[in-house]
Amino acid sequence: MNEWSVSLAIILGIVEGLTEFLPVSSTGHLILVGHALGFTGETAAHAEISIQLGAILAVIVYERAKLRSLISNAQAEQTALVRSIRSQSAMDTWAALLRQSLSAHPHLWFLIGLGVAFVPAGLVGFVTHDWIKSHLFSPLTVAITSIIGGVIILIVEGLPNRTRVVRLEQVGLRYAVLIGLAQCASLIPGMSRSGSTIIGGLLAGLDRKVATEYSFFLALPTLIVATGYQLLKSRGLFGPDDYMALAIGLIVSFLTAWIVIAAFLTFVKRHTLRPFAYYRILMGLIVLYIFGL
Numbered sequence: 135m136n137e138w139s140v141s142l143a144i145i146l147g148i149v150e151g152l153t154e155f156l157p158v159s160s161t162g163h164l165i166l167v168g169h170a171l172g173f174t175g176e177t178a179a180h181a182e183i184s185i186q187l188g189a190i191l192a193v194i195v196y197e198r199a200k201l202r203s204l205i206s207n208a209q210a211e212q213t214a215l216v217r218s219i220r221s222q223s224a225m226d227t228w229a230a231l232l233r234q235s236l237s238a239h240p241h242l243w244f245l246i247g248l249g250v251a252f253v254p255a256g257l258v259g260f261v262t263h264d265w266i267k268s269h270l271f272s273p274l275t276v277a278i279t280s281i282i283g284g285v286i287i288l289i290v291e292g293l294p295n296r297t298r299v300v301r302l303e304q305v306g307l308r309y310a311v312l313i314g315l316a317q318c319a320s321l322i323p324g325m326s327r328s329g330s331t332i333i334g335g336l337l338a339g340l341d342r343k344v345a346t347e348y349s350f351f352l353a354l355p356t357l358i359v360a361t362g363y364q365l366l367k368s369r370g371l372f373g374p375d376d377y378m379a380l381a382i383g384l385i386v387s388f389l390t391a392w393i394v395i396a397a398f399l400t401f402v403k404r405h406t407l408r409p410f411a412y413y414r415i416l417m418g419l420i421v422l423y424i425f426g427l
Contacts, residue, residue, distance in 0.1 A: 138177055138376055143383030145171070146185055150383075151390025154189040155350060155398055157287065157329030157410045158417075162276035165323055166421060169273055179267055183364040184380060188387025190357045193350050195388075196395050200302075204241050211239035240303040247310030252355040255317040259360070262321065270323050277421035279324030284414030290333050291406045298339035305340065305348050312338040313348065317356070324418075327356065332407070342402045350395065 149167050153160040164182040168174055173181075194201065215235050222231060236243055259266075299305060305313075316334025320327035328349050335345025 138173070138181060138379060140379045140382055142171065142173060143181075143185070143379040144386050146182060147188060147383035147386030148390050150182075150185050150189055151192070151387040151392075152394055154186065154387075154391055155193075155328050155353070155395055157283070157326050157332055157407055158414055159276070159280065159283070159320075159324045159326035159329065160186070160189075162280060162324035162326070165271055165276055166273055179271065180364050181380065181383075184361055185383045185387050186357050187361045188384035188389075189391040190354060190361065191384075192388045192391035192395060193353055196392055197347075197350065204245060204303075207241035208239075208245045211242040215239055215242065236306060240306065243306050244303050247305060247307050248352055248355060250307060251310040251314030251317065251352050252359070254314045255321060255356065256359060258318050259321050266321060266323070272323075273421050273425045275322065276324035277418040277425070279322055279418075280414040280421070281418035283325050283329055284411040284418070286333060287329065287407050287411035287414070290336055291408055291411070296339050297341050299344055300341045302344055302347055302351075305335075305344065309335070309338045309340065313352065317352065327353065329407075329410070342406070343399065346399060346402045 145167065146164060149163050150160050153163045161182070168178045168182065218231060218235070299309065313331050313334040316337070317327060317331050319325045320330040331349040331352055332342075332345045335348055336342065340348065
């Protein structure tokens, strides 16, 4: 099964939907499945990343009420901030106005923070994307980083509880910067975008559910840019029939991811991430054994 087809698109859609929002690395699993099925090379790399669009749509649909509320409140807060700036007296300072706004306009700064959190990985990824795809998209990389990521999860889960943020709208600029820097680790296949951002959130002081949900929201700008870039680059690789297969894969990815998002949010309310750490370590060891590495 080394040719792009509907059946292959369905398989990749299921894998993408199952793994995109869990701390186990969707890219790593897609690389492993692609190698197992003989689906590798330029077309495989473009198809695997493009199919993420289904997972993006799943987040938008699942979190649609919260997204509407965030955007609506942010627009009202932006209007209030503009009024404050226009009425600023000579005695006021920009630093004081910023401090006041950070406290009084949490929804506005939450959305700004998402953009800020995207920037580090976006810049590093833009510079290193081709090199990473050429040198690190391999089972060996995925195996090693899966084990390393699993160990990191176990270490972080063993640290004393330092939760300071228990509501999503409390995730302001300072937390966004820290989580954005943590997301840079996910550029290495197997490290997991979700895992990197959730662990970054936990280290920054976010509640586990808040860190998980923030990871979902941060996925939107990250995956939209990455997927859009890949779709533009792959225009010459796919024909009409190929795009039909891709559309089916996106639908499968969307439905699978929607179920996983709901289940994972329920899971993290009551449990730690240790089961995913054990899975990562076991999977990494199995991959090392199978590929004789």
